[in-house]
Amino acid sequence: MTAEQAELLRQARERDPAALTRIYDTYAPKIYAYLYRQVGDAARAEDLTSATFLKMLEALDRDQFANDSLQSWLYRIAYNTLVDDARRRKRRPVASLHEGISMPPHTLPERIVDNRVEREELIRAVHQLSTDQRNVIILRFGEGLTAPQVGKILGKSEEAVRALQRRGLVNLRKILNTSPLTSPPATIVPTSQS
Amino acid sequence: MTTTQHDLLLDQALNEILAGHPNGKASQLDVDLLSLLPLAHDLRLAMAEVPPPPHGLRPGRSAFLSAAAATKPRRRLSWPGLPGLLRVWQGTAPMIAVLLLALLLAFGLRNRVVPAGPSAPTPPVGTQAAPSPAAPLMIPALTRVPSATPTLTPTLTPTQTPTTPPTASPTPQPTAPPTPLPTATPTSQTAIIAPAVPSPTPQPTATPLPPSPTPQPPQPTPLLPTATPLPPTPTPIPPTATRVPPPTSTPTAVPPTPIATRPPQVTPTVQIDLTPAVASPTPTATSTPPIRPRPWPTTTPGLTPEPPSTPLPY
Numbered sequence: 001m002t003a004e005q006a007e008l009l010r011q012a013r014e015r016d017p018a019a020l021t022r023i024y025d026t027y028a029p030k031i032y033a034y035l036y037r038q039v040g041d042a043a044r045a046e047d048l049t050s051a052t053f054l055k056m057l058e059a060l061d062r063d064q065f066a067n068d069s070l071q072s073w074l075y076r077i078a079y080n081t082l083v084d085d086a087r088r089r090k091r092r093p094v095a096s097l098h099e100g101i102s103m104p105p106h107t108l109p110e111r112i113v114d115n116r117v118e119r120e121e122l123i124r125a126v127h128q129l130s131t132d133q134r135n136v137i138i139l140r141f142g143e144g145l146t147a148p149q150v151g152k153i154l155g156k157s158e159e160a161v162r163a164l165q166r167r168g169l170v171n172l173r174k175i176l177n178t179s180p181l182t183s184p185p186a187t188i189v190p191t192s193q194s
Numbered sequence: 195m196t197t198t199q200h201d202l203l204l205d206q207a208l209n210e211i212l213a214g215h216p217n218g219k220a221s222q223l224d225v226d227l228l229s230l231l232p233l234a235h236d237l238r239l240a241m242a243e244v245p246p247p248p249h250g251l252r253p254g255r256s257a258f259l260s261a262a263a264a265t266k267p268r269r270r271l272s273w274p275g276l277p278g279l280l281r282v283w284q285g286t287a288p289m290i291a292v293l294l295l296a297l298l299l300a301f302g303l304r305n306r307v308v309p310a311g312p313s314a315p316t317p318p319v320g321t322q323a324a325p326s327p328a329a330p331l332m333i334p335a336l337t338r339v340p341s342a343t344p345t346l347t348p349t350l351t352p353t354q355t356p357t358t359p360p361t362a363s364p365t366p367q368p369t370a371p372p373t374p375l376p377t378a379t380p381t382s383q384t385a386i387i388a389p390a391v392p393s394p395t396p397q398p399t400a401t402p403l404p405p406s407p408t409p410q411p412p413q414p415t416p417l418l419p420t421a422t423p424l425p426p427t428p429t430p431i432p433p434t435a436t437r438v439p440p441p442t443s444t445p446t447a448v449p450p451t452p453i454a455t456r457p458p459q460v461t462p463t464v465q466i467d468l469t470p471a472v473a474s475p476t477p478t479a480t481s482t483p484p485i486r487p488r489p490w491p492t493t494t495p496g497l498t499p500e501p502p503s504t505p506l507p508y
Contacts, residue, residue: 015262015263015265015266017259017262017263020258020259020262021255021259024251024254024255024258024259025255028251028254028255029251032244032247032251033244036244036245037241037244042245042246042247042248043247043248045247046247046248046249046251046254049247049251049254050253050254050257050258053254053258054257054258054261057258057261057262057265118236118240119236119239119240119243120240122236122237122240123240123241126237137237138241140208140212141212141234141237141238141241142238142241142242144212146209147205159198159201162198162201162202162204162205163197163198163201165201165204165205165208166200166201166204166227166230169204169230169233169234169237170230172233172237173229173230173233176233
């Protein structure tokens with residue numbers, strides 16, 4: 001954590017509106033994008049973003065960001081918020097009005113050619129990965145974080161993140177059937193990921 | 195190349211792709227892993243598209259700021275500095291000192307009382323000889339003596355068992371100091387032991403049992419001097435012995451009755467043994483009424499002479 005970030009956090013702990021506004025304006029778009037990639041629902045991602053920053057206020061007093069960068073700390077809070085929300089939804093299933101709309105079917109003739117459809121199909125394939133692989137793929141390719149940064153957010157080692165990244169990509173390829181090549185024996189571990 | 199090395203190379207290649215240099219370390223990758231790079235590139239492009247939030251991020255920011263204004267920052271607890279510790283010490287030191295003083299006084303007094311207790315046990319023992327429960331508690335050291343007394347008792351028990359039983363219990367402790375009449379003391383002790391164990395058997399021999407309970411009181415008078423040598427030892431045992439004789443005496447009446455009556459006799463004797471064990475002195479006192487005057491007064495005088503006994507003992 002840089003000195004500037006430490007000072008920003010100190011002011012935020014004092015509930016300085018300027019510091020809080022700066023933090024929110026800087027990181028809220030990233031957190032929203034991350035959450036949207038995770039849930040695929042803009043409205044839900046918006047709610048989760050608000051919840052993430054409210055949790056950040058509580059965490060400010062606990063100093064749980066000691067050795068993290070401010071961004072990694074916020075991503076971790078967002079990830080925990082996401083996990084809590086998933087648990088809550090598991091207990092009380094909620095039918096989202098956006099389900100089926102956020103991912104429009106690619107069977108429409110006029111859009112089959114569109115690259116956009118392929119991308120949506122790719123995103124849909126990402127959501128079929130295991131939780132850890134999906135988290136790594138989204139943080140790595142969606143947020144552009146490095147393996148050590150992803151490891152800090154998810155609480156995993158760099159090696160584990162790299163392994164999850166490779167297996168996620170191999171599984172994605174299998175799902176999409178984009179490549180006829182078969183992955184090497186060591187890399188074919190489709191379902192046994194942690 | 196191990197899987198970890200493959201992962202590391204792929205990660206480096208992906209870093210180049212994410213940084214905008216798609217053809218860097220990729221050349222070192224295997225064909226299989228190399229085929230993953232285009233997929234990673236498409237993935238990056240696909241993930242770059244994020245729709246804007248339906249309501250924008252402004253509402254979220256205003257909610258965030260209002261929540262921050264509503265919650266005051268929590269002050270963290272910190273260790274007190276030296277001035278704070280001194281202030282606390284000034285406030286609590288007198289109380290701690292008083293508490294420690296009270297503890298010291300309490301334990302010091304307790305320790306003083308304990309040693310003083312053993313020094314004066316003999317007078318209370320003599321007085322408490324009548325109430326049996328107190329006597330055994332007061333003289334733990336005397337209990338060691340009994341070990342020697344049993345050795346003496348076996349030899350003498352057969353002879354005087356009938357007469358001795360009553361005397362032993364009360365007198366011995368006080369009388370222990372007086373040295374005279376070693377011969378009489380064995381009788382008293384033997385009497386104690388004999389009734390305790392073979393109480394039923396000697397009953398026939400003690401056919402004059404009716405008198406036997408009565409003689410118990412008279413014996414104390416001679417015993418007081420005699421018992422002096424073995425005062426401590428007889429004290430615990432005598433009460434039991436004295437208790438036993440009365441039951442035995444009752445069975446003595448049984449012999450005239452037919453043999454069939456004996457079984458019931460045994461059971462009463464057992465019951466009697468148990469009851470006196472609890473309150474040994476009282477039964478003896480009840481048995482003594484005819485001869486009361488002798489035993490009790492005599493025992494008390496015998497107890498008083500204890501001090502002289504201390505020099506005399508073996």
